[in-house]
Amino acid sequence: MASEEKVLELEKSLETITKFSKKDLIRRQEWRAITFDIARGDIENILSVATDLTESKLRLLADSAIDNINASIPGVVACLEAIDQFNIESGSSAQDRDNIATGLRSYAEAFILHSSQWIPYLAYKRGDLSASVDKIEQQVNHSRQLLEKTEVYALEWQKKIDQIFEAAREASARGGVGIFTRTFEHEAYTLDMSSEKWLKTVVLMTLLTTCLAIGFFFWPAISDDATSWVTLRHVVAKVSVIALFFTGTVWCGRIYRALMHQSAVNRHRALSLQTFQAFVEATDDPITRDAVLMAATRSIFSNVPTGLVDERPNNQDPVIQFMDIGKTVGKATPTSQNISQPQV
Secondary structure, rough: OOHHHHHHHHHHHHHHHHHHHHOOOOOHHHHHHOHHHHHHHHHHHHHHHHHHHHHHOHHHHHHHHEEEEEEEEHHHHHHHHHHHOOOOOOOOOHHHHHHHHHHHHHHHHHHHHHHHHHHHHHHHHOOOOHHHHHHHHHHHHHHHHHHHHHHHHHHHHHHHHHHHHHHHHHHHHHHHHHHHHHHHHHHHHHHHHHHHHHHHHHHHEEEHHHHHHHHHOOOOOOOOOOHHHHHHHHHHHHHHHHHHHHHHHHHHHHHHHHHHHHHHHHHHHHHHHHHHHHHHHHHOHHHHHHHHHHHHHHHOOOOOOOOOOOOOOOOOOOHHHHHHHHHHHHHHHHHOOOOOOOOO
């Protein structure tokens, strides 16, 4: 252990350094554009090491260690005082600043070399390391607890987010079903309005054809002495006009039947979508939902025999065609992958 005289001497020397911590040694207003930024690192290291030594139990050091530290302090103090007394008005220049910074660098290296190697030992004896380790362990435990709480919190929010996504998806599905249902109903209503116009046209064409047939029966009259050619010409003309009106009546009737058929199909699709929505809302089983979806798809997009138009029994269900295409593509993919490689 060091003697009391050497410890007191070192403490006084350290005080001559630590007093500069209250002064601005980097830049001052009176220095104008000249600063000591190039010596910032050395100044901060010197003040930091001097502060650590001041707060430590210096009597634990050996006399030789204290002598080495004391020997390196005067040069450091001289450079710090030169920086503190630096004044442009008194003739100080940038070249003087560089010379001071260069000298401070060499003295700082010697001071830190002889001092810093004892700081961990003094800190350990002072109990700072144990306290720091305890604080680190406390922080680690606290961080671990926060992490566990965060994981639990994240899992809870993940479940809530999944529920929100599921609710949003169901709401989107219900909204889409509702939109298509209204679309089919609107289309059915539009077709009903159009079919009424064509029905009125059919009634009008039927009345005109009937009136023409009755009128042509009495007018123009064929005289008894008319030749066969004249009689044939009159008959052909009357039949042609009546046939033309009759064909128009049949054509308008077919359009009316087609429109009524389309209206019935769209109304059937709207009812199928409503039924599908009711079944989906009544079950939570995904398998049941898929089965209901397939049944609804068949009901919506398959041929609907309304009896208003001629049905073709050989016309295949488009849903079945779609499924057959999917099966064909699925079979073609592994086949293409299983092509045997040519043997070498």
